[in-house]
Amino acid sequence: xxxxxxxxxxxxxxxxxxxxxLYQRVSKSVYRQTFHVQSVTGLMNDPHGFVWHDNQxxxxxQWCPWGAVHGLKHWYHIVSRDLVSWKNLGxxxxxxxxDGYDNKGVYSGSAMPIGDKMYLYYxxxxxxxxxxxxxxxxxxxxxxxxxPEKYPLPLFGSHPNYTEHQRDPKIMKVEGRDEYYMIxxxxxxxxxGCILVYSSPDLQHGWSIxxxxxxxxxxxxxxxxxxxxxxxxxxxxxxLLCPQHITLPGRGGTQNHNGYILGTMDWDTLTFTPDGQxxxxxxxxDSYAAACANNIEDTDxxxxxxxxxxxxxxxxxxxxxxxxxxxxxRELTVRGRRxxxxxxxxxxxxxxxxxxxxxxxxxxxxxxxxxxxxxxxxVAVKLFTSENGEGGMLVSFDEAKKEISVDRSGMTNRxxxxxxxxRTRPLENGLSHLxxxxxxxxxxxxxxxxxxxxTSRCFPTKEEHLFTTEGETFVRLWPLKxxxxxSFLI
Ligand code: FRU
Numbered sequence: 001x002x003x004x005x006x007x008x009x010x011x012x013x014x015x016x017x018x019x020x021x022l023y024q025r026v027s028k029s030v031y032r033q034t035f036h037v038q039s040v041t042g043l044m045n046d047p048h049g050f051v052w053h054d055n056q057x058x059x060x061x062q063w064c065p066w067g068a069v070h071g072l073k074h075w076y077h078i079v080s081r082d083l084v085s086w087k088n089l090g091x092x093x094x095x096x097x098x099d100g101y102d103n104k105g106v107y108s109g110s111a112m113p114i115g116d117k118m119y120l121y122y123x124x125x126x127x128x129x130x131x132x133x134x135x136x137x138x139x140x141x142x143x144x145x146x147x148p149e150k151y152p153l154p155l156f157g158s159h160p161n162y163t164e165h166q167r168d169p170k171i172m173k174v175e176g177r178d179e180y181y182m183i184x185x186x187x188x189x190x191x192x193g194c195i196l197v198y199s200s201p202d203l204q205h206g207w208s209i210x211x212x213x214x215x216x217x218x219x220x221x222x223x224x225x226x227x228x229x230x231x232x233x234x235x236x237x238x239x240l241l242c243p244q245h246i247t248l249p250g251r252g253g254t255q256n257h258n259g260y261i262l263g264t265m266d267w268d269t270l271t272f273t274p275d276g277q278x279x280x281x282x283x284x285x286d287s288y289a290a291a292c293a294n295n296i297e298d299t300d301x302x303x304x305x306x307x308x309x310x311x312x313x314x315x316x317x318x319x320x321x322x323x324x325x326x327x328x329x330r331e332l333t334v335r336g337r338r339x340x341x342x343x344x345x346x347x348x349x350x351x352x353x354x355x356x357x358x359x360x361x362x363x364x365x366x367x368x369x370x371x372x373x374x375x376x377x378x379v380a381v382k383l384f385t386s387e388n389g390e391g392g393m394l395v396s397f398d399e400a401k402k403e404i405s406v407d408r409s410g411m412t413n414r415x416x417x418x419x420x421x422x423r424t425r426p427l428e429n430g431l432s433h434l435x436x437x438x439x440x441x442x443x444x445x446x447x448x449x450x451x452x453x454x455t456s457r458c459f460p461t462k463e464e465h466l467f468t469t470e471g472e473t474f475v476r477l478w479p480l481k482x483x484x485x486x487s488f489l490i
Contacts, residue, residue, distance in 0.1 A: 059080070
């Protein structure tokens with residue numbers, strides 16, 4: 001695997017032409033997705049700035065143009081009318097080339113649309129001459145002409161009582177309160193993850209620290225909390241966060257997690273009182289840094305998109321100089337004490353003609369949706385098997401253990417072995433329904449109408465193009481149409 005020097009990782013983008021050759025090479029990869037957003041070249045990570053504005057959805061993501069490496073991060077801009085088909089608009093925020101506040105990266109953030117402008121809040125990742133990190137919370141304004149104007153000074157610098165790991169501002173307007181709030185993922189000096197809360201009467205000025213968010217029972221839960229947000233869904237407050245460097249039961253060797261806590265947020269005392277435990281958002285292998293749309297009108301739900309990837313791991317396409325894609329958009333609701341995640345209803349538009357499949361070995365199109373109704377008993381779906389029905393990714397429900405698991409150890413291309421190759425989730429009430437979305441290099445499995453989701457990258461070989469099912473099931477399959485324009489726009 002290629003070793004990247006610091007100079008190579010942090011090279012400034014001067015001219016789109018310098019990426020065109022790379023794009024041409026990358027776009028020939030057999031693993032390019034067809035209905036998932038992916039970057040034109042290089043590495044993509046966190047989605048952010050997810051809002052409805054000017055009659056369309058806007059979404060940005062972290063983008064390092066040069067290759068599958070975490071280096072100089074830009075904000076790349078995409079738009080959609082229905083959250084199904086996406087169009088590239090090109091790079092929106094670039095790091096400053098003159099030692100400015102974001103000289104080594106425009107890191108994750110959020111957006112707030114007001115009138116015909118969108119305010120973009122982000123972390124300026126500054127490195128000084130000794131390569132010491134300094135975090136700034138910065139603002140840019142995007143007009144409807146698509147042209148971003150960065151404010152010359154940051155809104156504020158890092159808080160001195162915490163380490164320089166302070167990032168990912170999430171801007172929000174809280175119902176019934178006059179001021180705006182911004183929450184930021186941070187790390188205490190004794191290395192515990194936490195959230196800082198800032199407030200201001202005005203979006204553009206006057207920001208000051210309100211305090212550290214108190215989350216009783218979670219004062220020592222990982223050493224850094226990335227990408228926090230507080231959503232209000234169906235009368236419940238939901239704290240979403242990515243705790244790092246902590247091992248959780250059932251999560252293999254993974255040290256980075258994306259999850260949520262249901263509870264009640266008190267903005268007067270800055271206390272989020274949990275109403276239960278931390279739940280992972282996704283039980284699969286590759287999902288992190290989920291972002292919820294900032295301004296949807298229906299307060300009973302939220303819409304979430306996550307990065308289909310993880311920090312600190314590598315993927316088979318790294319050698320092709322690209323990595324990462326986004327998950328499908330999901331509708332979030334609260335049922336009992338859990339978040340329910342369903343694929344957005346609009347995704348049905350992608351379906352081609354329905355195929356009812358038989359038991360035994362069936363062809364698996366490169367992009368398809370498989371739906372299964374399941375009767376009580378063991379169920380096994382093997383995706384990406386070869387002609388003889390061997391190998392592949394095994395999705396199985398064990399009736400005796402009341403447990404569903406996804407095992408990707410049977411694939412020819414195995415990767416991230418230290419994270420573990422099997423993920424499980426108890427299903428106390430058994431398995432009744434599965435919806436499985438397969439793209440060229442990913443699988444998303446929605447279990448029992450959104451009760452659990454498993455999201456995973458996978459890189460099948462030419463021979464791995466079949467699937468089998470076992471158990472009392474009724475199986476339908478739809479080939480899915482392409483929905484992302486993989487067009488070169490920098
Ligand atoms: C999460 C993250 C954020 C940061 C961004 C940099 O994946 O580390 O905390 O802002 O990625 O790309």
